[in-house]
Amino acid sequence: TLEIDRTRFANLAVDAHEDGVWVVTLNRPAKRNALDSHTIEELVEFFSAAPRAGIRAIVLAANGDHFCAGLDLVEHHQADRSPAEFMHLCMRWHEAFNKMEYGGVPVIAALKGAVVGGGLELASAAHIRVMDQTTYFALPEGQRGLFTGGGATIRVTDLIGKSRMIDMMLTGRVYQGQEAVDLGLAQYITEGSSLERAMELARKAAQNLPLSNFAICSAVSHMQNMSALDAAYAEAVVAGVVNTQPDARARLAAFADKSAARVRPNN
Ligand code: 1HE
Incomplete structure (x- = not known):
């Protein structure tokens, strides 16, 4: 097994809990947990190591009122990236999110506030999404002069279907509340804390044998392809x-x- 050095992470807070449940917390609340290139590298590092580190289940949480504001638009603006640079950045997003989805360790996202743009792409790579009453989903790329680059065309379309996905992108439509669960954006909605509920679900999943969870959290996704x-x-x-x-x-x-x-x- 691999040792994960928790001090290596700056934009993520990484904590090991009892029963092999780990909590990975997006930790740039002042920036609404916008995903800059460094955060993506930390996600790649953590989720690459997780399958060999004896982790039984992962809760993906966020500090502050919002889960994730998506691509760091300020960094993107300032970096004035070339097409090739942005393509390579997107490849790192895919590396991180594919490691999550195909890694074989259950990932349960505890959502709140904005789950938008790349934040929804991140959430949709988790195996289970738990939302609270403040959670809302949107794909504001269209309004920003952008397009999704972190897998939404695949994963969000899988969750809600092609026509709803296109509507969200064209019109900036926001989904929240029970409707979001009914459409498949989340599996659970809670009156209380999504983190508490996600922890409960993680502890439950962690009781399964690791090899069963490995199959559940990799084979189903591979077989879809x-x-x-x-x-x-x-x-x-x-x-x-x-x-x-x-x-x-x-x-x-x-x-x-x-x-x-x-x-x-x-x-
Ligand atoms: C950011 C970002 C960000 C906030 N990049 N810095 N995503 C979006 O289009 C969503 C953009 N964000 C928002 O709509 C709002 O910020 C929120 C609804 C998430 C939160 O609203 P609010 O009123 O609580 O915060 P705020 O005042 O807008 O922002 C607070 C700070 O966070 C501020 O920084 P400050 O230094 O001026 O205090 C904001 O600049 C910063 N901030 N969101 C950078 N996204 C691989 S392709 C993926 C393509 C996409 O994801 S496009 C969708 C991007």
């Missing part, structure tokens, strides 16, 4: 490995001897 025929083949191979893991035997024995909890409906 395959033909149905290839995905079925890959599923069989993954299940061959996961469903025969020695660590699962105790759980199967507990079901067989009736000591394991049964699946029941919510009350």
